Amino acid sequence: MDEQREMKVKNRTMVRTMIITITVFIVLGFILMVTIGVVQNKPLQQKYKYGIVLDAGSSHTSVYIYEWPAEKENNTGMVQQKHACNVKGKGISSYSDKPTLAGASLKECMDEACEAIPVHRHSETPIYLGATAGMRLLKLGNKSASEEVLKSVGQFLQTYPFSYQGARIITGQEEGAFGWITVNYLSNNFGKASTTFGALDLGGASTQITFVTAKVESQDNTIDFRLYGNDYHLYTHSFLCYGKDQVLKMSLSKSINSKHGQTDIIALEDPCFHEGYNVTMTFQSVFNSPCVGRLNLTQNTFTHVGLGKWSECHTVVRKVFQKSECKYSTCSFNGVFQPPVHGNFGAFSAFYFVMDFLNLTAGSLDKAQSKLQEYCALPWNTIKKMYPHVKEKYLAEYCFSGTYILTLLEDGYNFTSDNWNYIRFIKKIGESDAGWTLGYMLNLTNMIPAEAPDKPLLPYGGYVTFMLLLSFLILSLCLLAYKCFCRPTGSGQRDVI
Numbered sequence: 001m002d003e004q005r006e007m008k009v010k011n012r013t014m015v016r017t018m019i020i021t022i023t024v025f026i027v028l029g030f031i032l033m034v035t036i037g038v039v040q041n042k043p044l045q046q047k048y049k050y051g052i053v054l055d056a057g058s059s060h061t062s063v064y065i066y067e068w069p070a071e072k073e074n075n076t077g078m079v080q081q082k083h084a085c086n087v088k089g090k091g092i093s094s095y096s097d098k099p100t101l102a103g104a105s106l107k108e109c110m111d112e113a114c115e116a117i118p119v120h121r122h123s124e125t126p127i128y129l130g131a132t133a134g135m136r137l138l139k140l141g142n143k144s145a146s147e148e149v150l151k152s153v154g155q156f157l158q159t160y161p162f163s164y165q166g167a168r169i170i171t172g173q174e175e176g177a178f179g180w181i182t183v184n185y186l187s188n189n190f191g192k193a194s195t196t197f198g199a200l201d202l203g204g205a206s207t208q209i210t211f212v213t214a215k216v217e218s219q220d221n222t223i224d225f226r227l228y229g230n231d232y233h234l235y236t237h238s239f240l241c242y243g244k245d246q247v248l249k250m251s252l253s254k255s256i257n258s259k260h261g262q263t264d265i266i267a268l269e270d271p272c273f274h275e276g277y278n279v280t281m282t283f284q285s286v287f288n289s290p291c292v293g294r295l296n297l298t299q300n301t302f303t304h305v306g307l308g309k310w311s312e313c314h315t316v317v318r319k320v321f322q323k324s325e326c327k328y329s330t331c332s333f334n335g336v337f338q339p340p341v342h343g344n345f346g347a348f349s350a351f352y353f354v355m356d357f358l359n360l361t362a363g364s365l366d367k368a369q370s371k372l373q374e375y376c377a378l379p380w381n382t383i384k385k386m387y388p389h390v391k392e393k394y395l396a397e398y399c400f401s402g403t404y405i406l407t408l409l410e411d412g413y414n415f416t417s418d419n420w421n422y423i424r425f426i427k428k429i430g431e432s433d434a435g436w437t438l439g440y441m442l443n444l445t446n447m448i449p450a451e452a453p454d455k456p457l458l459p460y461g462g463y464v465t466f467m468l469l470l471s472f473l474i475l476s477l478c479l480l481a482y483k484c485f486c487r488p489t490g491s492g493q494r495d496v497i
């Protein structure tokens, strides 16, 4: 009898201990769940912020609008392009004779920006204008005209309700470095151990090459960044006059100069234009740039006649690169230091427009050359019939531009058949255009912190899994507790504790 009673007391004590333990676990589990829930779900209102950057290029101006969730502005990859608008007409540097009209040329795109950004955000939205090689050249040729043009666009932008942050000519180094930041920011390469992409930008009046390197022998080509906790040591160079429009002028002027004095220049035969191409041009349109020397001729015009001979074109284009002098261990061209290229590169702007049109974005360097050779040999009439909707100016120049791009990459930057496939021709990454503007804005708004910002306690996937497991555990414990509380006795009655 005593033994039975002792057993019963022992049993009860055991059940009590179990219940207390289970209760403690339930309470602890509940506290943990609430704590993680609170930490993870800090205020999550999706408020967006905006920024505007005007890319005043040599050939045209584009207005880019960026947006990002307000509370995540320091996280990498958060800023996206919301809208882009191409200003009609030429670049702002073409307003050198009538600078006061430069500002008003931006009206249509600026009105679009007002529509695209919610009115209550207008006053806090920063707006920047950066001018590139066209304005650098105008400044070299006519400083006061370049100042007048900048004044005109600056005054015009200030008539809008945004937060005006200035209109200026950015340096070639900035253009290269911010293009590199854009490409790597959008590719989510920052803040990780992963390697970065180099950036290749080909404009109308300049071209930039930027990549991470260990050793830079010339201070002009060095930029250091500390971004999201990593140090980046960059090589960058911008070649003024080596955008595709200025190189065409240089190449034409070289041919004209080599003919000048021998005969009157009536027709200029050009291997880089299609056979049957025949257009009257003014000398002024070739010699109107600081990239080309002066020429004294009595005639005003000449006929530009296409021959469609790729090998000869290649020879002519190669002449714009001076490869003989180099005072460093290695050079690209014109005596400019460049370490050997390595790693992947993103090539954008005209690199993309041209290579995409010519269908040369994939495949080997040899294949690209042979395909281009075939394309250049097609008569102009055939080309026009094949592409009736393509702007005639672009269409006429693809043979020249393609040849220039292959030559620039191979002879200029020293890419070879072996690393050709490391170049990716890109227009956009996600929804955002590749170019310097995004990097420029991220830098000026301090949205690329030197150190990695704090992350949530758990990544989202881990958080959800953890919460599910915890809920499952608590539920199981509850069931167990219920079973213990309501354990049926041998007589079919429930055991009362």
Ligand SMILES: Nc1nc2c(ncn2[C@@H]2O[C@H](COP(=O)(O)OP(=O)(O)OP(=O)(O)O)[C@@H](O)[C@H]2O)c(=O)[nH]1
Pocket (backbone or CB within 6 Å): 056, 057, 058, 059, 060, 091, 132, 133, 134, 202, 203, 204, 205, 206, 207, 243, 244, 245, 349, 350, 353, 354, 357, 394
């Ligand atoms: N084929 C083709 N060419 C284009 C297109 N858009 C621009 N271009 C040409 O490609 C070249 C480079 O264009 P952009 O990258 O806009 O050059 P940019 O910014 O005006 O010039 P920079 O000030 O030197 O950077 C110019 O010669 C343009 O005329 C396009 O959609 N198709």
Ligand SMILES: [Ca+2]
Pocket (backbone or CB within 6 Å): 057, 058, 132, 202, 203, 204, 349
């Ligand atoms: Ca550009």
